[in-house]
Amino acid sequence: MSDRLSAREVKRHKWWGWGLDDVTFRYDNKPAFPVLAKNKVGVDLDSQQPVVPDLSVFEIPAGRLPQEVRSGLTAAVGAENVIEDDEYRVIHSFGRSLPDLFRVRAGDFARLVDVVVYPASEEEVAAVLRLVLEQDLVLIPYGGGSSISGSVTPDVAEQRPVISLNLGRMREVVEIDDTAGLARVEAGVYGPDLEEQLNAEGWTVGHFPDSFTYSTLGGWAATRSSGMQSDKYGDIEDIVRGLRLVHPDGVAVTKPIPGRDSGPSVHEMILGSEGRLGVITEATVQVHRLAPVRQVIAYMYPDWEHGIRGMHAIARSTDVTPTFTRLSDGPETEFSLSMVKEPSSTKGRVAAKVQDGLFAYLRSKGWDTTNEMSISYVCFEGSKEAVEQQKALVKKIVKSNGGITLGAGPGAIYDQKKFDTPYLRDFLMDYQVFGDVCDTGATWSRLNELHARAYQAFYATQEEQGLPGFMFCHMSHSYHAGACLYFTFAFPYSSKQQALQQYYAAKGAVQQTFVDLGATVSHHHAVGTEHQPWITEDIGEVGTRMVKGLFADNDPGRNLNPGKVVSP
Known part of the structure; x- marks a missing residue:
C-alpha cells in the first residue's frame, strides 16, 4: 500500500462551485452559444458583467467544537488530520446542488460543519464514530462532495457539534482477484484514481457518472449512483458485490459472492442509505478486462419519436450489446451544436463545411x-471484429427507424467532453442564471408521454412566474423494460430574494410530473433532502415507514447524517 495522502493533499472543490479554481467554462470560442443564451434565457453575455464570488467578504461563524471533542479526534486520527479552517468548513458544509451553491455564494452560513476529519483506516473511522456516540455529536460522511440532493449538508437547526468525515485519504485498491474479477477497494477513492490503479493492471470498473472526476466509490454506493456506461457494466448496485460498513454496533460485512444474502438483503439496506446506517469504508467491486477497442459512434434521427424507437430496438436486440446508448432530443441537440468550437484549423473548417452540407441535404429531405433533429451516441467495446459487427447491426437498426449514421468524429468529441458540463452551471450562476437537472426512470411505454408532460409542466410554471426558460432532455441508461430521462433546464431568476422560490417552483413542477406518471422521483441522484418531499409518493406510505424504522432502530440518537432520505 502506498503512503497516505495528507489531509490537505486530498482533492477538493473550489468553495463556491465545481472542481478546480483554474478550470472554467469559456464561450469566446463558441460563436453559437451567446446567441442561444440570449434567445433562450434572455442573457446578453457580452454586455453583462459576471458576479465573481469572494469568500473574504463574508463573516464565517465560529465552530462549536468543544476542546474535549477536539482532543478525542486528535487522538483518533492525528492533529494534522483534524481541520477547522473556515474554507474547509464551508466546502464540507455544502454539496453541489443548485440550492447549496446559491446559498454558499450568498454567504448563507447559518449552519456549517464544525470540523473536518480525515481518517486513514477503518479503525480510525470506528474510533471517530465511538467518540460521536459517546459525546452525542453528529457525523456526516463525505466523499467527493458532488451530491446534488443535499446529502452532505447539515440541518440548519442542528445544535450539536457536527463532524464532516472526509474519507479521501482511504483511496487504495487493496487487492484484485483475477479469477473472480473482483477488486477490494477503499471507499474514499475518487473515480479517476480508481481507474488509474485498475487500468495499470489491465482492469476497469466501468462506472463513469457525470460527477466521475469529483466523486468517490463510497459516495457512489451510499447514493445508488449510475454511470453513463451502465448498459454494459450495470448500475452501482450491480457493480458493488460486497461492502464493509462501520456501524454503531461494530462492522457490518456483506460477502461478495453469488447468493450473498439470506433473508432480507443487508447489502441492499446499506446501498443508498446516505450515511444514515454508518460509514462505508470498503467495497468489493466487479471489474472487467480493458477492451482492446473502444469507439463512440454518432447517429442522427429526424425527431425524438424516431430516436426513441431506435433506442428501444437496440435495447431489445438479442445481438447488440453496447456499452452505452444515449439520445438527445431536439432542444438538447440544438444546445449541443451551440457548444461547437469555432474551427481554427483547415481540418476543422472542412468538417464544418461537411456538416453544413449534411444539414442542407437533411432539410431537403x-x-x-x-x-426536432435528435442526435444519438452509441459506444462499442471489444475486439476489432466484434466492434465492427456491432456497429453494422446498429447502423441497420438506426436506418430502419429513420436515422442516419454520422460516424466516429462527433462521438469522439462527446466522449472527450462528457465530464465538463458542471462547469457550465457555475458559469451561468455568475450571470444570475440557474441551470439544473431532473432525472427519472420510466418504462418504454411511458417515456414519450413523460417527456412531453415534463416540458409542459416546466414551461407552464415559467409562464406563471413571468420568466423565460429553456429545457432539454436526453435518454440514457437503457434497460429491458425502460430507460432514464435526464432533463436540464435554465432560467434567469428575477431577484436574489425570490431566486430559490422560483427555482423550487420550476423543479417541483417537473418532479411532481415524474411521480404523477408513476416514474421514480430520481433515477440516480439520490434522495438527500432535495428529493425528500416526493419520497412517500415514490415508495409509498408503508415503504416510508419501513425505511424510517430501519434508521431509527440502527441510529436511535440520530447521530448519523440525520434528516436525509426521510424526515424523522
Whole structure:
C-alpha cells in the first residue's frame, strides 16, 4: 500500500462551485452559444458583467467544537488530520446542488460543519464514530462532495457539534482477484484514481457518472449512483458485490459472492442509505478486462419519436450489446451544436463545411434541423471484429427507424467532453442564471408521454412566474423494460430574494410530473433532502415507514447524517 495522502493533499472543490479554481467554462470560442443564451434565457453575455464570488467578504461563524471533542479526534486520527479552517468548513458544509451553491455564494452560513476529519483506516473511522456516540455529536460522511440532493449538508437547526468525515485519504485498491474479477477497494477513492490503479493492471470498473472526476466509490454506493456506461457494466448496485460498513454496533460485512444474502438483503439496506446506517469504508467491486477497442459512434434521427424507437430496438436486440446508448432530443441537440468550437484549423473548417452540407441535404429531405433533429451516441467495446459487427447491426437498426449514421468524429468529441458540463452551471450562476437537472426512470411505454408532460409542466410554471426558460432532455441508461430521462433546464431568476422560490417552483413542477406518471422521483441522484418531499409518493406510505424504522432502530440518537432520505 502506498503512503497516505495528507489531509490537505486530498482533492477538493473550489468553495463556491465545481472542481478546480483554474478550470472554467469559456464561450469566446463558441460563436453559437451567446446567441442561444440570449434567445433562450434572455442573457446578453457580452454586455453583462459576471458576479465573481469572494469568500473574504463574508463573516464565517465560529465552530462549536468543544476542546474535549477536539482532543478525542486528535487522538483518533492525528492533529494534522483534524481541520477547522473556515474554507474547509464551508466546502464540507455544502454539496453541489443548485440550492447549496446559491446559498454558499450568498454567504448563507447559518449552519456549517464544525470540523473536518480525515481518517486513514477503518479503525480510525470506528474510533471517530465511538467518540460521536459517546459525546452525542453528529457525523456526516463525505466523499467527493458532488451530491446534488443535499446529502452532505447539515440541518440548519442542528445544535450539536457536527463532524464532516472526509474519507479521501482511504483511496487504495487493496487487492484484485483475477479469477473472480473482483477488486477490494477503499471507499474514499475518487473515480479517476480508481481507474488509474485498475487500468495499470489491465482492469476497469466501468462506472463513469457525470460527477466521475469529483466523486468517490463510497459516495457512489451510499447514493445508488449510475454511470453513463451502465448498459454494459450495470448500475452501482450491480457493480458493488460486497461492502464493509462501520456501524454503531461494530462492522457490518456483506460477502461478495453469488447468493450473498439470506433473508432480507443487508447489502441492499446499506446501498443508498446516505450515511444514515454508518460509514462505508470498503467495497468489493466487479471489474472487467480493458477492451482492446473502444469507439463512440454518432447517429442522427429526424425527431425524438424516431430516436426513441431506435433506442428501444437496440435495447431489445438479442445481438447488440453496447456499452452505452444515449439520445438527445431536439432542444438538447440544438444546445449541443451551440457548444461547437469555432474551427481554427483547415481540418476543422472542412468538417464544418461537411456538416453544413449534411444539414442542407437533411432539410431537403424534410428534416427540421433546428428544433426536432435528435442526435444519438452509441459506444462499442471489444475486439476489432466484434466492434465492427456491432456497429453494422446498429447502423441497420438506426436506418430502419429513420436515422442516419454520422460516424466516429462527433462521438469522439462527446466522449472527450462528457465530464465538463458542471462547469457550465457555475458559469451561468455568475450571470444570475440557474441551470439544473431532473432525472427519472420510466418504462418504454411511458417515456414519450413523460417527456412531453415534463416540458409542459416546466414551461407552464415559467409562464406563471413571468420568466423565460429553456429545457432539454436526453435518454440514457437503457434497460429491458425502460430507460432514464435526464432533463436540464435554465432560467434567469428575477431577484436574489425570490431566486430559490422560483427555482423550487420550476423543479417541483417537473418532479411532481415524474411521480404523477408513476416514474421514480430520481433515477440516480439520490434522495438527500432535495428529493425528500416526493419520497412517500415514490415508495409509498408503508415503504416510508419501513425505511424510517430501519434508521431509527440502527441510529436511535440520530447521530448519523440525520434528516436525509426521510424526515424523522
